[in-house]
Amino acid sequence: MQAFADLLDRLVLTPSRNGKLRLMAAYFAAAPDPDRGYALGAITGDLDIPNAKPAMIRGLMDGRMDAELFALSYDYVGDLAETVSLVWPDTRGANRTPPLSDIVETLNEATRAETPRLVAGWLDGLDATGRWAFLKLLTGGLRIGVSARLAKLALGEFGGKDVTEIEEIWHGLAPPYESLFAWLEDRAERPSPDIAAPFRPVMLAHPLVPKADRDNPDAVDPALITAEAFAAEWKYDGIRVQASAEHGTRRIYTRTGDDISHAFPDVVAAMDYEGTLDGELLVRNPDGTVAPFNALQQRLNRKTVSKKQMETHPAFIRAYDLLVDGKRDVRGLTFRERRERLEHFILTVESDRFDLSPLVPITTLAKLDDARLDPPAPEIEGVMLKRWDSAYLAGRPKGLWYKWKRDPYLVDAVLMYAQRGHGKRSSFYSDFTFGVWREKDGADELTPVGKAYFGFTDEELKQLDAFVRANTIDRFGPVRSVTANKETGVVLEVAFEGLQRSPRHKSGLAMRFPRINRIRWDKPTAEADRIETLEALLAEQGQ
Incomplete structure (x- = not known):
C-alpha cells in the first residue's frame, strides 16, 4: 500500500506528461502481482469497491472529531480524502502497512456492515499520505492528472509494446491484469480475451x-x-x-x-x-x-x-x-x-x-x-x-x-463565485462562475452564464485566488461569493464553442466548452457584456 501511496503522491506533484509516464512505468516494474494490477485498475477507473462510499467515510469521523470542526476543515480543504487523511487521529503502535492487494481483496469479500470497521483499522495503521491514497482508492476519482489512456501508454513503455495492442484487448481484461503483465514482461503470449465487437483504437486529427x-x-x-x-x-x-x-x-x-x-x-x-x-x-x-x-x-x-x-x-x-x-x-x-x-x-x-x-x-x-x-x-x-x-x-x-x-465565441463576463479545485489545486480557488449584466426591476444585475476552471496560467491562478480571498463577501459551503458590481470586480474574457437554451440555468443559457481566454484586469466591470449579446447570438443560431 505504501508504494501505491508514494506513486499517487508523486503523480500529483509531477506536472509533465513524460514525468508521469516514467513514474508509472517504474512502479509497474517494481511492484509485484497482484498489487500493480489493482493499482492500474484504480488509476484507469476500472477498480470497484462497492461497499466503501463517501457517506461511510464521513460517518467514521463521528466521535473522532467535532462535527462542526470537521465541516470547517472539509470546507477549507475542499477534498474529502485529503481532509480525513489530515485530521484522522494518529494511533501509536499500529500494525504494519498491508499490501494493496490484501486491502482490495478483503474489502471485496466483506459485507457492508464489516466495511467501516476494516476501513477504520487501516486508517489507524497508515500515515497521512497512506490514508489519503487509501481513501482515494475507496472513493474513486483519483484526480492525479492521469487519464486511462496515459496509464495504457505507461504500460506500453514499461513492456515495450505498442499501446494500440493494449487498447485492442483492454475490454476483455479485468483487475488485477496478471495475464496482461505476463505478456508485457514476455513471460506469456499476448492475452486473447474472447470479446466480440472489440474496441479499435481511433484515428485522431x-x-x-x-x-x-x-x-x-x-x-x-x-x-x-x-x-x-x-x-x-x-x-x-x-x-x-x-x-x-x-x-x-x-x-x-x-x-x-x-x-x-x-x-x-x-x-x-x-x-x-x-x-x-x-x-x-x-x-x-x-x-x-x-x-x-x-x-x-x-x-x-x-x-x-x-x-x-x-x-x-x-x-x-x-x-x-x-x-x-x-x-x-x-x-x-x-x-x-x-x-x-x-x-x-x-x-x-x-x-x-x-x-x-x-x-x-x-x-x-x-x-x-x-x-x-x-x-x-x-x-x-x-x-x-x-x-x-x-x-x-x-x-x-x-x-x-x-x-x-471555426473561431470561438468571446464574451466579457464578471467573476461572481469561486470554489476550490481538486488534487494539486485543492488549496486554490480555481473553479470560477461568471455572469453578464441584465436589467431587472429597472436596475442592472449580474446573472450567471457559465463556469470555467482552465485557460489560465499558474501565475494567473495565484492572482485570481488572491482576489477571491481578499474580496469574499459571502460563503455557501465550499463556494465563495466575491465583490461584483459596477465599480468593483474582475472581468474575464471567456471563450466558448456554442450556446444553447437551458432551463436548468438561471440565465436560461448554457455555454459549450467555456474557458477563460484572458483576464481583463484593465476593463471596468460596468463595461462587461449584457445578456442581450448572448440572446442575439442564440437568434443567429436559430434558437
Missing part, C-alpha cells in the same frame, strides 16, 4: 493552424490543403463514437474506449449489421435536423434511459468512416476506398439511426474557409480534412487528418 504560429509544433500551412489531396466534411458537435456489431454482439464505444451501449439502447437495437462504424453520436430534432449538444447531454452518463427520454431525445450516428466491413478489417485501405465502401454500407442499413456524413466540396481554400466560419447549421464546429490516401491509423499521425474549427 491535428488542428489546422497557420504556419505563422511557430510556437505550435502541429502548425501547418492551410495552403497545402487541395481538392486533389484532401477530402473535407463537416465537424459536428456531438461525441465521437465507434459502433461495432459482430456475431450478434453490439457495442458503442467513446473515442477513449468506454462502453456506453447501455445509455443508447435505441441505437444499439438498430445495429443490424456486421461491421464497425466510426462516427458522431447526435440527437435528432423532430424536423430531422441535428439538435444542440445540450440535448445529447440528457442521454449521456446515465446508467439507464427511459422510453420517454428515447422518444424526446432520439439518438443517431452520423457515419464518418468504416473500420470493419462484414468480416473484413478495412483500416489498411485508403480513405477514398473506405469512403466508397461506407457509402454502400450505409445504404444497406435500413434505419434512420444511421446516416452518412456529407462531403464538403473543396474548390478554393478561401471558399472552404468561408464555409468553416459560416457553416449551414449551428451544431457544426468547423470542417475535418482527411487525406484521400490515408489509411486508418491509431493515434494522431502527422500530415493525414486535420480539424479546422
